[in-house]
Amino acid sequence: DAGVTQSPTHLIKTRGQQVTLRCSPKSGHDTVSWYQQALGQGPQFIFQYYEEEERQRGNFPDRFSGHQFPNYSSELNVNALLLGDSALYLCASSRNPTAEAFFGQGTRLTVV
Amino acid sequence: AQSVTQLGSHVSVSEGALVLLRCNYSSSVPPYLFWYVQYPNQGLQLLLKYTTGATLVKGINGFEAEFKKSETSFHLTKPSAHMSDAAEYFCAVIRGLGGYQKVTFGTGTKLQVIP
Numbered sequence: 001d002a003g004v005t006q007s008p009t010h011l012i013k014t015r016g017q018q019v020t021l022r023c024s025p026k027s028g029h030d031t032v033s034w035y036q037q038a039l040g041q042g043p044q045f046i047f048q049y050y051e052e053e054e055r056q057r058g059n060f061p062d063r064f065s066g067h068q069f070p071n072y073s074s075e076l077n078v079n080a081l082l083l084g085d086s087a088l089y090l091c092a093s094s095r096n097p098t099a100e101a102f103f104g105q106g107t108r109l110t111v112v
Numbered sequence: 113a114q115s116v117t118q119l120g121s122h123v124s125v126s127e128g129a130l131v132l133l134r135c136n137y138s139s140s141v142p143p144y145l146f147w148y149v150q151y152p153n154q155g156l157q158l159l160l161k162y163t164t165g166a167t168l169v170k171g172i173n174g175f176e177a178e179f180k181k182s183e184t185s186f187h188l189t190k191p192s193a194h195m196s197d198a199a200e201y202f203c204a205v206i207r208g209l210g211g212y213q214k215v216t217f218g219t220g221t222k223l224q225v226i227p
Binding site: 035040042045056092101102103105106 | 148155156158214216220
């Protein structure tokens with residue numbers, strides 16, 4: 001079992017650009033959540049996807065959007081990047097929306 | 113609203129000494145409480161969780177935590193620290209809303225283990 005896999009592992013973007021991060025959930029999991037972890041901070045909940053729909057959302061602007069595909073994989077899109085978007089982005093999957101979440105290794109995004 | 117407070121952003125203990133990492137929560141309804149560990153450049157790994165039932169919860173790597181409703185606390189302990197325990201630890205409160213999770217993490221405590 002490959003666990004939760006995220007790609008890419010590292011990414012550098014320029015302010016104002018757009019970025020797409022990808023997540024493949026653990027086998028048997030149908031729910032994907034995304035978190036932003038700024039340096040020295042705890043993870044902040046961005047949103048959760050289940051049955052290809054956004055079900056819960058944290059306090060993030062509309063520049064942050066996502067998608068879940070029929071195979072349960074997910075993408076996180078961030079438009080009009082700001083320097084403050086630099087962070088580790090973590091994906092977590094679970095068997096259902098209330099079950100224990102398993103985390104991927106994260107994507108380190110640097111905005112310059 | 114729910115929140116989590118972790119007292120002490122950095123904790124240092126000697127190898128073999130007791131580890132105590134503090135977590136207090138606020139929640140308007142009974143919460144689910146979790147402790148995660150994060151090693152450098154890694155994702156989060158679940159150490160233990162409290163949902164219902166026994167208030168003393170045992171997790172992996174010899175860690176345990178006790179849910180104390182009267183103190184709104186869920187402190188993490190380990191009787192004897194090992195060098196491999198050096199990592200960052202996050203307390204999280206998870207509450208279901210209409211069947212979906214809303215997760216709030218604390219700011220984390222970095223544990224240093226001194227040989």
